[in-house]
Structure formats: structure tokens, C-alpha cells
Amino acid sequence: MIQKKICMLGGFAVGKTSLVRRFVSNVFSDHYQTTIGVTVEKKSVMAGEQGVLLMLWDLYGEDEFQHVRESYLRGSSGYIVVMDGTRRATLETALALQETAVKTMGPVPFVSIINKVDVRSQWEIDEREIEQLRARGWTVLFGSAKLGQGVEELFLSVATQIMQAVPLSSERA
Amino acid sequence: MSSDFRSPCSESSPPEGVTSVQEDWTQLRTLLLAPEQTQLDEIRERLDNRVVQSEDVSHVLPEAFALRGDNDQQLSTVLTPYVENGLAASVRKSPRTIVDAIAPIIGPAIRQAIARALQSMTQSFNHSLDESVSMRGLRWRVEAWRTGKPFAEVVLLHRLRYRVEQVFLIHRETGLLLQHVATDGAVIQDQHVLSGMLTAIQNYVQDSFGGRQDQTLEQFQVGEWTVWSEQGSQAYLACVVRGTPPASLRDILCDALDHIHAQHTDALTHFVGDAAPFTTTQPHLESCLQAHYDSPPKQGSLKLWILLGLLLLGSAWWGWMTYQAHARWSNLLERLRNEPGLVVTEAKSAWGGYHLEGLRDPLARDPTAMVVEAGLEPTTVKAMWSPYYALDSPLVLARAQSILQPPTTVKLHIEGETLVATGSAPADWARETKRLAVLVPGVSQYRDDGLVTTSIPVLLDQINRTIIHFRSGSSTVEPAEQAVLDAVSTTLRELDRAVLPSGQRVAVEILGSTDTTGSVARNLQLSKQRAQAVLAILGEKRLGDGTALVTGTVRLSDQREATSEAGSQRIVTLRASLTVPEQIHGTARP
Structure with missing residues (x-):
């Protein structure tokens, strides 16, 4: 089975860990995330006919106290950017993180997801901003950590994009 | 156009x-x-023209495959099902070809796996044996019981100086696992996730201390485990070691990593997540699974010898006891098989006891007594005997004795299937026996022509009444007296048969006598001659073997009594009596 390293990026407490925990093999506790800034988990998906083992590096949420370690991003075949629909600031953080990711990893495939679709009425991120993201070439999905919505699609989408990309041109660089 | x-x-x-x-x-x-x-x-x-097309395509096909294969995985994806189907069909059609092709790979792998398993088992056994009789061994046995681990494993862990339990080959940039090996019994978590976390820890430490790219975390320790890492340009090795490894272990890791880099340069450089090319690194990683144990203390070998000696003595004693028991059992079976009236149909020996089944005539010997005679404990032998009638002569005779209850003057014996009665018996018994004898199991015929139904005293009396008369001065038996002698000889034969079962013998004294005329000397001589004449005739009458004839003369006083009784003195009389053989002295057979 092909293995791929994927980074989970997003602001503090946007629900990255909550989104994935119900769908992945959990070995290490969250304690490691606050200690060294990352926990590694894995998730198997089928991208077309090809089975892909996604090694998820769930990075600690970016805030004013802790920044994402670029060394954790190196070698990723793709990444997932997570935002909290009820906090507009997480959109700004996501934009900054994506820029960091591009600088570190280059133009590798990525997918973004806006969490808390179950409380859509309370969202601070509006449709116009979402359209702007899409206009920038972002794939924007909606999900709910509470209801477990959108997670399978999220991983399938990023795995499919990675497998469809030309791996040698991007990863050998 | x-x-x-x-x-x-x-x-x-x-x-x-x-x-x-x-x-x-x-x-x-x-x-x-x-x-x-x-x-x-x-x-x-x-x-x-399709023929020309095929020729053209055949010229460029290899280059086309190479070009497409370099670009992405689609060619592999498309071809995989056809290759798999083709391989499956080939295996079904001609498995020998596939076996021959993979045998050079599978054979050494199997041999290596078996050798490792045997080595591990032998090592475990040796250590267990060394410690089995020491105080420390007892302590470890308690620990094994308490923790639920096998004793051999507890011994190994205490003796362990160090053991490389797991080796990870990890892609340095992505943290993805390329290959992993582990010893038997090692606690293995998800090796893929562990590879990622080990890489994350490496990155964290490197970032935190601002180290250069070549300055990496080489080891860290958690409890009794130490994790060593050895960095290469594209990949690194991480070893989980139990105990304290020596510095020389790092040389082994370096060698393995160098070989892997040398042999897989291309695969490492172009790694995009497919770890399949790195399965061939397994022997290199297995070479890193080093282990070292403390040698057992020297006095352990003395204990070992003592233990071995005791084991040998125990084995010898056990062997001797088993041999003895087996010999006794064989002896008992032999006796039982030879004993009339016993038939052994099943004999089994097992731990702690024996089992016998068979047939037994009610008149046969008691098998329990034979068990005791054979030297076995009767409680260890469980026997089930079913009753039956044996046709062995001794048992048929005993059965006839039991049923017919002959008097002591009768002797029974078996000739083939015929019961023969001899001796003397009352006429009633003789008659009843003639009817019952053939009903005795094992007896088909009955013969009693040797049985005398007249009683012995009557026969004696008949003989003692016999008188043979002579003319005056003659010692020649008159022809008229021959009939008397014939009659007495018949009676003598009957008496002989009658006393035969009791072992007694018939002694017949032939007494000659004369009248009073003539000299005493002449009369004495004439008496002897008359007795000798009767003896000669009776001797020719084929009397029984148990009859002895002797001659004698009647004393004068006796002659007078005889004269008064018989009315004449020119006679010979017979005096028969029963004796035991020792009582007969000086008997003379004619």
C-alpha cells in the first residue's frame, strides 16, 4: 500500500483533532501534541483502485504562543487546512498557514474544511469569503466534528488529489 | 485523389x-x-495494413512503456489486473514453473526462520535448565507465576544484558516506514505511527536545540528500553533496545545502513510512498537484532551435573522397576496361559495397574493366588473372568469326581474322552454312575469293566473257604480239583482289581497238610509238595499284579482243627489277606 504524509493545519481549537479522532487509528494521546506540537495518526482510504495509507501529522493549533514547526511540514505529499466557521480569525490563520505550507512544501495538493457546519447560523465566515477562497484555487469543504460529517470526503478528496498529481515532479523537487 | x-x-x-x-x-x-x-x-x-502496424509498434513498445512508467503509476495500475490474472492462470496451469522460480528466494528465508526459531528455543531451554535448581531460579519461578509469563522468558529477561527488539528503517524526510523487523515476543505498537512519531521527535529536538542538519538525536531512554537512531542521507535506522547496548552495536547499525543506502540509492531518492522495494532490506535489519545474555555462574554447572546424575539414577531406577514389573507380568501371563481351565482373552498393562479378561472353569485354580505367586500386588491387577467348562483331562476328571462322588475304593481316570472306573463299589453306585457319567461335561463315554461290585470281605471269605483235596500219599492235584482252582483264580483276580484303587495288595498263603499216618518228616515234606503243586497251578492262572502267592505248612495243632472242620487232612487250603506293599516280605512269584 502506498503511504503518504499529510499535515493537518489550522488555528487553535478549530477542531482538527476532533474531526479526525473518530475515524483514525489512535495510538498516542493528545498529550504529545501539546508537548512537541504534533501527534501522528493514520487513516486508510481507497483512491480509485489504489489503497493509500495516509499518515496524518496532526499539528498543534497555531496561536500567538506557538507557531507551526516547519520541519514537521517537510516531506508532506499534501495537507489539510481546517477553519472554524464561527471564528473569522481562523480564516486569517488558515491563509497564513497555507502560505507557510507553500513556502515549505511547494505547490502540493491541499484541501480546506470549515468546521461546525452544524451551527451554520452562528458562522462569522460568510459566503463571499468562501467564494474568495475558491477563487484562489482552494477546495473548500464543510464538516462537523460534532456530527462526524465531511471527514471521509475530506480524506478521500486529499488522497485523490495527491494520487492524481504528478508525484515525481512535485515530490522529487 | x-x-x-x-x-x-x-x-x-x-x-x-x-x-x-x-x-x-x-x-x-x-x-x-x-x-x-x-x-x-x-x-x-x-x-x-495491420501487419505493418504491429511491426512498427513492436519497435517502440519498450521505450513507450519506459516513458509512461516514468511519468506516473497509471501504467502499473492498468497492467496490474492483467499481470495478476496471468500469474494466477500460470500457477493453476503449471505450478512447478512458479515454484522453481521462487524457490531460490523462499528456501533460504524458510531455512533462516527455522534456524532462528531453533536457536531461540535452545537458548531459552539452556537458561531455564541452568536456573531451575538455584534459589534465584525459585525466586524467578515465583515471579513467572505472579506475572503469568513463561519461566523461560523470565529467566531470559533477568539474564539479559541487552537485546535489540525492533528495528525501523524510516524515510528521513517524510517519516514514512520503509521496513520493520522485530524479535519474537517484542511488544509492537503500530509501527507506521511509531515511525512518524520518532521522526517528529527527531525534528522537535533538532529544532529546539538549533542543531544543524547532521546533528540529530542519537538515543533516548525510557525505563528499561533505549531507542538508538543512526542517520543516513536518505533514511535512518531506529532500534528499540531492551537493556544497555554496547557501543559496538552502533557499528553494526552503520554497516547495515550503509549497505541499504548503497543497494537502494535509486529507490530512496525517488521514494514516493511505496515501501515495496525495501522488502529486500530485511536481512540487513535482521542483522541488527543483536542480543547478549550473562553467562550462568560456574557453580551452576556442578548443580547441573548433580541434577543430570540424579536424573540418570532416577531413569535407571525407573527402567529397572519397569523391567521387573514387565517380567513379573509376562511370567503371570505365561502361568495363566499354561494353567488348565484358564483362558486369557485380553491382557493390558498401563501406568499403575494391569487389566485381564478371560474365561475360567469353576474348578480351575484361583488366579489371584497365581498373581501373588508371580510377585505382583493383587490390588494392581483387575481381572474379569467369565465361567466356562474346560475340556482339559484333569478338570474333566475333577468335575466327574465332584458330580459322581465315588467311594474311596473306586478309582476314576480319563482316557481321551472316556471316563474309566476301576476298583470295587456298591452295585447301586455302579449302576447310577453308568447313567450319570456321560452327562458330565467333557465325558462322552464311560467304561467300568474294571469295576468290581462284590465287596472285598465276601471275596476274601470265598477264597479262604477253598479246599483242594489230595489222595493219600499223593502231591498231585486231581483233575477233579481243577475246577476249584479255576474258580478261586477268578475270585483272586476280582479281589486284585477291587483292592487296586486303595493301593493294597493281596497276599495268599497256600497251606498244605497231611493225615496223621506216616512219619512226621514224610508228612511235612508231603505238605510242602502239595502246597507247591497248588502254587504252580495258580501261578499259571494270570492273576493280578497285586496278588502275591506264598506257600506254607499247617502246624499240628492247626491240622487237628482243620481235620475236625474239613473231615480230611489230605488237603491244601488258602488264606488270603490284604497288605500294604511294605508288609510283604519274602514273597515268591511262581
């Missing part, structure tokens, strides 16, 4: 004189474009 090259005037109907222009045009076109026309025809034919 004419339609491809239209004249500019072709749209209007041809006027007069135009025909010649068209012909000119055609001619001109032929002159100008004839070579191209020929080439076009050739190309069209080439395109339409």
Missing part, C-alpha cells in the same frame, strides 16, 4: 473547349505531384 485537388473553375459547368483545359490541368497535376502522390498512396497502405 482527383477530388483533393479541385480546379478553380470546377464550380461552373464546363463550357466548350474546357475539356481540353481540364485534361491539360490533369496532365500538369500529374507532372507536378506524381512523387507526392506515390508517397501518399504508400502511407495510406501502411496505415491500412
Whole structure:
């Protein structure tokens, strides 16, 4: 089975860990995330006919106290950017993180997801901003950590994009 | 081809004189474009001819595969099902070919696996044996019981100086696992996730201390485990070690990593997540699974010898006891098989006891007594005997004795299937026995022609009443007396048969006598001659073997009594009596 390293990026407490925990093999506790800034988990998906083992590096949420370690991003075949629909600031953080990711990893495939679709009425991120993201070439999905919505699609989408990309041109660089 | 090259005037109907222009045009076109026309025809034919197409494709097919395969995985994805189907069909059709192809790979792998398993088992057994009789061994046995681990494993862990339990080959940039090996019994978590976390820890430490790219975390320790890492340019090795490894272990790791880098340079450089090419690194990683145990203390070997000696003595004693028990058992079976009236149908020996089944005549010997005689404990032998009638002569005779209850003067014996009665018996018994004898199991015929039904005292009396008369001065038996002698000889034979069962013998004294005329000396001689004459005749009468004849003379006082009783003195009388053989002295057989 092909293995791929994927980074989970997003602001503090946007629900990255909550989104994935119900769908992945959990070995290490969250304690490691606050200690060294990352926990590694894995998730198997089928991208077309090809089975892909996604090694998820769930990075600690970016805030004013802790920044994402670029060394954790190196070698990723793709990444997932997570935002909290009820906090507009997480959109700004996501934009900054994506820029960091591009600088570190280059133009590798990525997918973004806006969490808390179950409380859509309370969202601070509006449709116009979402359209702007899409206009920038972002794939924007909606999900709910509470209801477990959108997670399978999220991983399938990023795995499919990675497998469809030309791996040698991007990863050998 | 004419339609491809239209004249500019072709749209209007041809006027007069135009025909010649068209012909000119055609001619001109032929002159100008004839070579191209020929080439076009050739190309069209080439395109339409499938044989030519196949030849052309065959020339470029390898390059085309190589080009497409370099770009992405789609060629592999498309071909995989066909290759799999082809391989499956080939295995079904001719498995031998596939076996021959993979045997060079599978054979050494199997041999290596078996060798490792045997080595591990032997090591475990040796350590267990060394410690089995020491105080420390007892302590460890308690620990094994308490923790639920096998004793051998507890011994190994205490003896362990260090053991490399797991080796990870990890892609340095992505943290993805390339290959992993572990010892038997090692606690293995998800090796893929562990690879990622080990890489994350490496990155964290490197970032935190601002180290250069070549400055890496080489080891960290958690409880009794130490994790060593050895960095290469593209990949690194991480080893989980129990105990304290020596510095020389790092040389082994370096060698393994160098070999892997040398042999897999291309695969490492172009790694995109497929770890399949790195399965061949397994022997290198297994070479890193080093282990070292403390040697057992020297006095352990003395204990070992003592233990071995005791084991040998125990084995010898056990062997001797087993041999003895087996010999006793065989002896008992032999006795039982030879004993009349016992038939052994099943005999089994097992731990702690024996089992016998068979047939037993009620008159046969008690088998329990035979068990005791054979030296076995009767409680260890469980026997089940079913009753039956044996046809062995001793048992048939005993059965006849039991049923017929003969008097002591009768002797029974068996001749084949015939019961024979001899001796003397009451006529009632003789008659009843003649009826019952053939009903005794094992007796088909009965014979009693040797049985005398007259009683012994009557026979004795008949003999003792016998008197043979002589003429005066003669010692010749008169012809008229022959009938008397015949009768007495018959009686003597009956008496002989009658006393035979009791072991007694018949002693017959032949007493001669004379009248009172003549001298005493002449009369004494004549008495002897008359007794000798009777003895000679009776001796020829074929009397029984148990009858002894002796001669004698009647004393004068006796003669007077005889004269008064018989009325004449010129006689010979017989005096028969029963004796035991020792009582007969000086008997004379004629």
C-alpha cells in the first residue's frame, strides 16, 4: 500500500483533532501534541483502485504562543487546512498557514474544511469569503466534528488529489 | 485523389473547349505531384495494413512503456489486473514453473526462520535448565507465576544484558516506514505511527536545540528500553533496545545502513510512498537484532551435573522397576496361559495397574493366588473372568469326581474322552454312575469293566473257604480239583482289581497238610509238595499284579482243627489277606 504524509493545519481549537479522532487509528494521546506540537495518526482510504495509507501529522493549533514547526511540514505529499466557521480569525490563520505550507512544501495538493457546519447560523465566515477562497484555487469543504460529517470526503478528496498529481515532479523537487 | 485537388473553375459547368483545359490541368497535376502522390498512396497502405502496424509498434513498445512508467503509476495500475490474472492462470496451469522460480528466494528465508526459531528455543531451554535448581531460579519461578509469563522468558529477561527488539528503517524526510523487523515476543505498537512519531521527535529536538542538519538525536531512554537512531542521507535506522547496548552495536547499525543506502540509492531518492522495494532490506535489519545474555555462574554447572546424575539414577531406577514389573507380568501371563481351565482373552498393562479378561472353569485354580505367586500386588491387577467348562483331562476328571462322588475304593481316570472306573463299589453306585457319567461335561463315554461290585470281605471269605483235596500219599492235584482252582483264580483276580484303587495288595498263603499216618518228616515234606503243586497251578492262572502267592505248612495243632472242620487232612487250603506293599516280605512269584 502506498503511504503518504499529510499535515493537518489550522488555528487553535478549530477542531482538527476532533474531526479526525473518530475515524483514525489512535495510538498516542493528545498529550504529545501539546508537548512537541504534533501527534501522528493514520487513516486508510481507497483512491480509485489504489489503497493509500495516509499518515496524518496532526499539528498543534497555531496561536500567538506557538507557531507551526516547519520541519514537521517537510516531506508532506499534501495537507489539510481546517477553519472554524464561527471564528473569522481562523480564516486569517488558515491563509497564513497555507502560505507557510507553500513556502515549505511547494505547490502540493491541499484541501480546506470549515468546521461546525452544524451551527451554520452562528458562522462569522460568510459566503463571499468562501467564494474568495475558491477563487484562489482552494477546495473548500464543510464538516462537523460534532456530527462526524465531511471527514471521509475530506480524506478521500486529499488522497485523490495527491494520487492524481504528478508525484515525481512535485515530490522529487 | 482527383477530388483533393479541385480546379478553380470546377464550380461552373464546363463550357466548350474546357475539356481540353481540364485534361491539360490533369496532365500538369500529374507532372507536378506524381512523387507526392506515390508517397501518399504508400502511407495510406501502411496505415491500412495491420501487419505493418504491429511491426512498427513492436519497435517502440519498450521505450513507450519506459516513458509512461516514468511519468506516473497509471501504467502499473492498468497492467496490474492483467499481470495478476496471468500469474494466477500460470500457477493453476503449471505450478512447478512458479515454484522453481521462487524457490531460490523462499528456501533460504524458510531455512533462516527455522534456524532462528531453533536457536531461540535452545537458548531459552539452556537458561531455564541452568536456573531451575538455584534459589534465584525459585525466586524467578515465583515471579513467572505472579506475572503469568513463561519461566523461560523470565529467566531470559533477568539474564539479559541487552537485546535489540525492533528495528525501523524510516524515510528521513517524510517519516514514512520503509521496513520493520522485530524479535519474537517484542511488544509492537503500530509501527507506521511509531515511525512518524520518532521522526517528529527527531525534528522537535533538532529544532529546539538549533542543531544543524547532521546533528540529530542519537538515543533516548525510557525505563528499561533505549531507542538508538543512526542517520543516513536518505533514511535512518531506529532500534528499540531492551537493556544497555554496547557501543559496538552502533557499528553494526552503520554497516547495515550503509549497505541499504548503497543497494537502494535509486529507490530512496525517488521514494514516493511505496515501501515495496525495501522488502529486500530485511536481512540487513535482521542483522541488527543483536542480543547478549550473562553467562550462568560456574557453580551452576556442578548443580547441573548433580541434577543430570540424579536424573540418570532416577531413569535407571525407573527402567529397572519397569523391567521387573514387565517380567513379573509376562511370567503371570505365561502361568495363566499354561494353567488348565484358564483362558486369557485380553491382557493390558498401563501406568499403575494391569487389566485381564478371560474365561475360567469353576474348578480351575484361583488366579489371584497365581498373581501373588508371580510377585505382583493383587490390588494392581483387575481381572474379569467369565465361567466356562474346560475340556482339559484333569478338570474333566475333577468335575466327574465332584458330580459322581465315588467311594474311596473306586478309582476314576480319563482316557481321551472316556471316563474309566476301576476298583470295587456298591452295585447301586455302579449302576447310577453308568447313567450319570456321560452327562458330565467333557465325558462322552464311560467304561467300568474294571469295576468290581462284590465287596472285598465276601471275596476274601470265598477264597479262604477253598479246599483242594489230595489222595493219600499223593502231591498231585486231581483233575477233579481243577475246577476249584479255576474258580478261586477268578475270585483272586476280582479281589486284585477291587483292592487296586486303595493301593493294597493281596497276599495268599497256600497251606498244605497231611493225615496223621506216616512219619512226621514224610508228612511235612508231603505238605510242602502239595502246597507247591497248588502254587504252580495258580501261578499259571494270570492273576493280578497285586496278588502275591506264598506257600506254607499247617502246624499240628492247626491240622487237628482243620481235620475236625474239613473231615480230611489230605488237603491244601488258602488264606488270603490284604497288605500294604511294605508288609510283604519274602514273597515268591511262581
